[in-house]
Amino acid sequence: MAIIEATDLRKVFRSVVRGPGLGGAVRALFARDHEEKVAVEGVSFGLDAGELVGYIGPNGAGKSTTIKMLTGILVPTSGTVRVAGIAPFDHRAANAQNIGVVFGQRSQLYWDLPLRESFELLRAIYDIPLDRFRQNLAHFCEILDLERFMGTPVRQLSLGERMRGDFAGAMLHDPKIVYLDEPTIGLDVIAKEAIRTFIAEVNRERGTTVILTTHDLADVERLCRRIVLIDEGRVIYDGPLERLRSEYGTHRTLVVTLAEASSSEVVIPGATVVHHEMSVVHLRFDRRTTAAEELIRRVTERHTISDLAIVEPDIESIVRRIYTDGYARPEALPS
Amino acid sequence: MNASIRGPRFRFEPYFAFAARAMAREATYRFDVFTNIGSILVRVYLLRMVWVALYAHNAAPRDLPLHAIITYSTVALLMGLVMDIDQTRALHERLHDGSIATDFLKPISVPLYYFADGTGEVLFHALLIVPSLALALLVVHVDVPSFGTLAAFGLSFFIGYLIGFCINFLLNCTAFWTLEISAVQMIVTWLTGLLGGELVPLVFFPEALQHVVAFLPFASMFSTPLLIYVGVIGPERYLGAIAVQLLWLAILGAIAIVVWRAGAQRIVVQGG
Incomplete structure (x- = not known):
C-alpha cells in the first residue's frame, strides 16, 4: 500500500523581472514583467511503507521543490500529493505529526537551547508520551552518541554533532515518514558513516519510510535499493539502483x-x-x-x-553521464 | 474524504513551553538587564527634573498636578520596559534567513508560536518592573491608587500590550513582501512613543493634534492605562475607555490575521 503518492506534480514559480540599475528598479515599481520558471514538471511516483528511496538530481533539478510539496510547506501549481492518506498542504498540522524532516543546511533544533531542552520542547510540540519519549531518547543517545553534548547549546555544536542532534530530533515522535534533504552535506567521513548507519537502522528496525535527497552518491549506494532520478523537473529514471547500473554501466x-x-x-x-x-x-x-x-x-x-x-563504472560516473547526456535507455539491450 | 481528516487537537502545552523557553533565553542576557534597570533610574530622575522645572513656570493642567505627572511619567517608563520590546522580531528574522519553513513543518499554529515566544520574552522583562520600581522610588514619589483603579489599569495595560503585539506582528509581517522593515519600524516606534502618550501626556498636545490622535490606536497602548492609573479617567469612564481599546484590538487583530494569511500563502506558493 503506497504511503506516498505524487501524481503529476507541477510547480511553476513566478518572479518579477527587473531591468538593470536604478532605472530598472524604478520601472519595476510600476510595470512588473513576470517570468515563469518551471521547477517541477509533472513528477509522479509512489512509495510503499518501509521503502528507502534515493531522490537524486543535479542542482536546480527540482528535488527540494518536490520535497517541500511533499512536506506541505509548498503548494503545487497542479497535481496531487497524498502522504499517509493526507493532502499535506491542506492539512499541514496533521501531516506534520506524521513526518520527520532533516535538512542538512538548516537545523530544526532551537539554537539558544541545550540539546536536551530542544528535545523537551519537541516532546511538548509533538505530544510524545513520556515513556515513549524516554525510550526513544535513550536509544538515539546510544546509537548517535549524543550523551557527551546533551547539555551544550545547539549553536555551539559542531556540524557533525548538530546533525546527529537533528536526526534524533526528527525521529523522537516516531514519524511514519522521514524526508532527508542532503543530510550528509559537509560532514567528515566518520560522521557520514554514523548518519548512514542510523538511517539504515531506523528504516530496518522501525519500518520508517525514508526519502533521501543527496549529492553524495555514496549515501545512495550504501542505503538505497531504489532511486528516482530527476533532471530539469522531470523523473528520468525510477527503479532499482542495480538496474541503472547494469543498463547504464555498459x-x-x-x-x-x-x-x-x-x-x-x-x-x-x-x-x-x-x-x-x-x-x-x-x-x-x-x-x-x-x-x-x-x-x-x-x-x-x-x-x-x-x-x-x-x-x-561507479554509480557516480553513471549518474554524471546521465546528467550530461540525458537519460535514454541504452539501445540494443535486452531488458 | 478531506473533511474527515482532523488536525491534531489543540493543546496549550507547546505554547507554554515556548514561553518558558523564551523567558529562559532572555535571562541569559543578564548584563543587558542591569544596564536597563540602571538607565531607568537615570531617566526617572531626569524626567522628574524636567516636569518640576516646567510646572514651576507654567500653570498646571487642572487634573494633572505635579505629583500626578511625575507618577504618570514614572509608570510610563516602567510600562516601556515591556511595551518597547519588539516581541515578534523573530518572525522577521526567520523570514529573512528562510528558517520560517521549519516552523511550518511542526504541528503547531505558527502565529501562536510567535505570540507565545514573544510573550515569554516580555514576561521576563515584566519581572524587572519590580526592582526598577524599587529603584525609582528612591528618587521620586509615585502615587498608589485604590485596588479597583489598579485592577482597571492592569486590564487596560494588558489590552494595550495585545494591541502593541498586533502592531509589531503586522510590521514584522511586511517582511513577507519586502524583507526590509527597519525604516517603517523606526517611524512606528517613534509614533507610538509620541502619539501614544508615553513621553508626554496627550492633554499637552495642541487641540487639532489631539483630534487626530483620537483616531489612532497608539493612545490605547499607553495613554489609556496611564490616565486610568493617575485618575484622569475616572471609574465612570472605565467601561468606555476599555471598549475603545477592545475595538482597536479587534480591528488590528483582524488585520493581522488577514495579513498573516496572505503572507503565509505567499510562502507556500512562492517558497519564500
Missing part, C-alpha cells in the same frame, strides 16, 4: 600503464582513449561488444605494458 575502463612514456597517439580498435597522460592510458570500452581479454590482447599486441587494471 562501459568499463581499461587503465594501462605503458612500459615507456609515449606522447604518440594510442589507437586500439574497440575502445576510445579518454585519458592519456605520460605512460598512463584510460581506454573506455563497451562490455557488450568488446570482451576485456580481447581488448587486453589488442593492447599487448601493439604496446609493451607494465601494468593494467579494469575499472567498473
Whole structure:
C-alpha cells in the first residue's frame, strides 16, 4: 500500500523581472514583467511503507521543490500529493505529526537551547508520551552518541554533532515518514558513516519510510535499493539502483600503464582513449561488444605494458553521464 | 474524504513551553538587564527634573498636578520596559534567513508560536518592573491608587500590550513582501512613543493634534492605562475607555490575521 503518492506534480514559480540599475528598479515599481520558471514538471511516483528511496538530481533539478510539496510547506501549481492518506498542504498540522524532516543546511533544533531542552520542547510540540519519549531518547543517545553534548547549546555544536542532534530530533515522535534533504552535506567521513548507519537502522528496525535527497552518491549506494532520478523537473529514471547500473554501466575502463612514456597517439580498435597522460592510458570500452581479454590482447599486441587494471563504472560516473547526456535507455539491450 | 481528516487537537502545552523557553533565553542576557534597570533610574530622575522645572513656570493642567505627572511619567517608563520590546522580531528574522519553513513543518499554529515566544520574552522583562520600581522610588514619589483603579489599569495595560503585539506582528509581517522593515519600524516606534502618550501626556498636545490622535490606536497602548492609573479617567469612564481599546484590538487583530494569511500563502506558493 503506497504511503506516498505524487501524481503529476507541477510547480511553476513566478518572479518579477527587473531591468538593470536604478532605472530598472524604478520601472519595476510600476510595470512588473513576470517570468515563469518551471521547477517541477509533472513528477509522479509512489512509495510503499518501509521503502528507502534515493531522490537524486543535479542542482536546480527540482528535488527540494518536490520535497517541500511533499512536506506541505509548498503548494503545487497542479497535481496531487497524498502522504499517509493526507493532502499535506491542506492539512499541514496533521501531516506534520506524521513526518520527520532533516535538512542538512538548516537545523530544526532551537539554537539558544541545550540539546536536551530542544528535545523537551519537541516532546511538548509533538505530544510524545513520556515513556515513549524516554525510550526513544535513550536509544538515539546510544546509537548517535549524543550523551557527551546533551547539555551544550545547539549553536555551539559542531556540524557533525548538530546533525546527529537533528536526526534524533526528527525521529523522537516516531514519524511514519522521514524526508532527508542532503543530510550528509559537509560532514567528515566518520560522521557520514554514523548518519548512514542510523538511517539504515531506523528504516530496518522501525519500518520508517525514508526519502533521501543527496549529492553524495555514496549515501545512495550504501542505503538505497531504489532511486528516482530527476533532471530539469522531470523523473528520468525510477527503479532499482542495480538496474541503472547494469543498463547504464555498459562501459568499463581499461587503465594501462605503458612500459615507456609515449606522447604518440594510442589507437586500439574497440575502445576510445579518454585519458592519456605520460605512460598512463584510460581506454573506455563497451562490455557488450568488446570482451576485456580481447581488448587486453589488442593492447599487448601493439604496446609493451607494465601494468593494467579494469575499472567498473561507479554509480557516480553513471549518474554524471546521465546528467550530461540525458537519460535514454541504452539501445540494443535486452531488458 | 478531506473533511474527515482532523488536525491534531489543540493543546496549550507547546505554547507554554515556548514561553518558558523564551523567558529562559532572555535571562541569559543578564548584563543587558542591569544596564536597563540602571538607565531607568537615570531617566526617572531626569524626567522628574524636567516636569518640576516646567510646572514651576507654567500653570498646571487642572487634573494633572505635579505629583500626578511625575507618577504618570514614572509608570510610563516602567510600562516601556515591556511595551518597547519588539516581541515578534523573530518572525522577521526567520523570514529573512528562510528558517520560517521549519516552523511550518511542526504541528503547531505558527502565529501562536510567535505570540507565545514573544510573550515569554516580555514576561521576563515584566519581572524587572519590580526592582526598577524599587529603584525609582528612591528618587521620586509615585502615587498608589485604590485596588479597583489598579485592577482597571492592569486590564487596560494588558489590552494595550495585545494591541502593541498586533502592531509589531503586522510590521514584522511586511517582511513577507519586502524583507526590509527597519525604516517603517523606526517611524512606528517613534509614533507610538509620541502619539501614544508615553513621553508626554496627550492633554499637552495642541487641540487639532489631539483630534487626530483620537483616531489612532497608539493612545490605547499607553495613554489609556496611564490616565486610568493617575485618575484622569475616572471609574465612570472605565467601561468606555476599555471598549475603545477592545475595538482597536479587534480591528488590528483582524488585520493581522488577514495579513498573516496572505503572507503565509505567499510562502507556500512562492517558497519564500
